[in-house]
Amino acid sequence: MRAPDDNDVKILETLKKNARTPYTSIARDLGISEAAVRKRIERLIRLGIIKRFTIEYELENEVRALVFVKTTPPIPTPEISKKIVKIQGVEMALETTGEFDVVVLVRGPNIASINRSIDEIRSIQGVSGTNSAIILRLWY
Numbered sequence: 001m002r003a004p005d006d007n008d009v010k011i012l013e014t015l016k017k018n019a020r021t022p023y024t025s026i027a028r029d030l031g032i033s034e035a036a037v038r039k040r041i042e043r044l045i046r047l048g049i050i051k052r053f054t055i056e057y058e059l060e061n062e063v064r065a066l067v068f069v070k071t072t073p074p075i076p077t078p079e080i081s082k083k084i085v086k087i088q089g090v091e092m093a094l095e096t097t098g099e100f101d102v103v104v105l106v107r108g109p110n111i112a113s114i115n116r117s118i119d120e121i122r123s124i125q126g127v128s129g130t131n132s133a134i135i136l137r138l139w140y
Contacts, residue, residue: 004049007032008040012049015041019053056140064107064135065114067121068100075126077101083124089117100131 004012007030014021014029023041027034044050069084071077081093081102091105106117114134122130 004044008044008049011037011040012044015050015053019055058138059109062107062109063111063114064105064138065118066133066135067104067106067118068131068133069102069104069121069127070099070129071101071126072128073126077126080124080126084121087117087120089113090121 010030011026014026023034023037027037030037041050069080071080077095081095084090084093084102084104089106089108091107093105094103095101096103104121106114108114108117114132118130118132121127
């Protein structure tokens, strides 16, 4: 299969800003047919380039935190990450370079729920330590 071209990248950028953008609007912006946009998006999904369609939201008084996780061998980091994303309140886990092996985005209705998620992360075999930061404000 061919690699994504400029139109594919423009489609991805548009959908990233608003996944509900009508295909007809994308087609008009790119100067191609709506059917062509639909086929391109289907191909991007089939290739695994588009992983999922989702929403970003913010609830009043909701708490979000970044949890920085250190791991230790012999448990592979991907195994630990797969367990982390199954924990209630965890939105995503990102494997990273540097001092911490995984960065986790946790969200919940209060600090107690964030603490429960962090405690559960810490209980996973192979997790050697965590460091957390409450998110005060999010900018797009």
